[in-house]
Structures are given as structure tokens and as C-alpha cells.
Amino acid sequence: KVTLYQYDVCPFCNKVKAYLDYRGIPYDVVEVNPLTKSEIKFSKEYRKVPIVMVDDEQLNDSAHIIATLDERLGKIAPPGFIGGKAMTEKEEKWAKWVDAWFVHVITPNIYRTWAEAFKSFDYITERGKFGWVERQSVRLSGAVSMYLISQNVLKKRHGIEDERLELYKALEDWMENGVGGAAFCGGDVPNVADISVFGVLRAVKTFETFDDALANVKSVEGWYRRMEKEVGEATRTDGIAN
Structure with a gap:
């Protein structure tokens, strides 16, 4: 189960969405209130978006999220x-x-x-x-x-x-x-x-x-x-x- 915590027009969040779409990975989307950030209160230290939860594992930062998923799924295009x-x-x-x-x-x-x-x-x-x-x-x-x-x-x-x-x-x-x-x-x-x-x-x-x-x-x-x-x-x- 993949859940993306995002701001809708955030460029970093949209990088992750494009990657998930390309790989055909179903994902839930949670829109984060930019004022309260109450939706990501579970993340005590990291208070930015995007955050991706893969089951119970938290992945932070768009570049790290994509790199981690790409490594696990096999690179998009083998070198x-x-x-x-x-x-x-x-x-x-x-x-x-x-x-x-x-x-x-x-x-x-x-x-x-x-x-x-x-x-x-x-x-x-x-x-x-x-x-x-x-x-x-x-x-x-x-x-x-x-x-x-x-x-x-x-x-x-x-x-x-x-x-x-x-x-x-x-x-x-x-x-x-x-x-x-x-x-x-x-x-x-x-x-x-x-x-x-x-x-x-x-x-x-x-x-x-x-x-x-x-x-x-x-x-x-x-x-x-x-x-x-x-x-x-x-x-x-x-x-x-x-």
C-alpha cells in the first residue's frame, strides 16, 4: 500500500506522482493543509512534502523516494x-x-x-x-x-x-x-x-x-x-x- 502526502501543485510532489503513474503503481493521495500540516503529524522531525508511506515505511524527499522505488522495482531503463x-x-x-x-x-x-x-x-x-x-x-x-x-x-x-x-x-x-x-x-x-x-x-x-x-x-x-x-x-x- 502506497500513500503520498502532498501539496497538489508542489513541484517535488509532482515528480513523485509522475514516477508512480509511469510505473503503474496505485497510490492513495492525502492533501496536506499547508498551514497546520496536521495530516503529517505522525512525522515528528521531517515536516516537508512529499512523504510517501509504503505500508509502514516512511520515505522522505522526492529524489530519495524515486531512487528507493527505482532500486526496488528495477530501474526504468537498464543502463x-x-x-x-x-x-x-x-x-x-x-x-x-x-x-x-x-x-x-x-x-x-x-x-x-x-x-x-x-x-x-x-x-x-x-x-x-x-x-x-x-x-x-x-x-x-x-x-x-x-x-x-x-x-x-x-x-x-x-x-x-x-x-x-x-x-x-x-x-x-x-x-x-x-x-x-x-x-x-x-x-x-x-x-x-x-x-x-x-x-x-x-x-x-x-x-x-x-x-x-x-x-x-x-x-x-x-x-x-x-x-x-x-x-x-x-x-x-x-x-x-x-
Whole structure:
């Protein structure tokens, strides 16, 4: 039994969801209230998401979760099949790039304006199982805090001036140097880096960020649509699409 504790548009959580979907692993989803975090009160020391419970075992951190599951299930694409050591090194490089840079570019894009911040929390609270009062509290405080954090903390921390421009640059880098001339970063089949980038991008598919990205980086859409087919339908047990 696999249970994912998440925030719905959290880039790190969406990496894990894309991996679980690709591997065809059924999983329960628990939406965590970002204000109280009461849903993860069982985790005394680690207070971030995603958290995955595999039966009674707790796995923390998206990279560790994916690496652990990949080791137990057998790697997505055996190194010998997709090019050996060089391809494995490429996969590791770009998987680390997702965590070190791409997620930090995506986040201020989600909360770029007040309107986008409120729209994102409308989406989050509609999909989460919150009561009316809790929903309004999360929507208001979440949107305000994430807008301010994105604009005043995250952009400065990562040296981002124009978040949209940095997003386009990141996607151009991914398509030119990560995917290259192949169908995927993994060659003929997706690897963990492909699935991670896809998951982060899929997290914003209902937002202006996604439409702007596809409109301004033309090469991304073909890869993204191929990934949609490879990843397939969501395997979460509540029947909600990712």
C-alpha cells in the first residue's frame, strides 16, 4: 500500500506522482493543509512534502523516494539498453538539475502575480478535501504568503529577475542539451530526468505558466506530448487526474 502526502501543485510532489503513474503503481493521495500540516503529524522531525508511506515505511524527499522505488522495482531503463555509463551520468546530471534549478524557476512563475497566486490556491483547495472555512483560510493565507515568498525571497535567493524569461531559458537548455535530438533524455525511452521534468511541468498545466512556456519554447510541446503518452493515466486511487 502506497500513500503520498502532498501539496497538489508542489513541484517535488509532482515528480513523485509522475514516477508512480509511469510505473503503474496505485497510490492513495492525502492533501496536506499547508498551514497546520496536521495530516503529517505522525512525522515528528521531517515536516516537508512529499512523504510517501509504503505500508509502514516512511520515505522522505522526492529524489530519495524515486531512487528507493527505482532500486526496488528495477530501474526504468537498464543502463545497457539506453547507452551504458555515459547515459547514466547524463540522467543523474539532469535529475539533479531539476532539483537544483528547474523547480526554483517554476515556483515564482506559479505565484508571479496576485491573480496567478489566487488561481493556484483556488485549484489546490478545490482538489483538496478541505471544509469551507479551512478552504478559505488556506486560499487567502496561502496565496498571500506564497506570492510574497516568491517575489521577495525565492527570486532573490536564486538570482531571478524575470521569472518567465528564466523559465524559457531553462526549457531551452533542457530541450537542447538534456533531450538533444532524441525522443527523450533517456534516448528512445524516458529516464528519471524525463519523468522529473515532466512532473514539474505537468504541475502547472492548468496555469498561464504552462501556456506561455509552450508558446515561447516551441520544441517543448512535442517532447511533453510524448511524455504524456508514456506516463499514461494517473494511477492514484481517488480517480482524480494529475
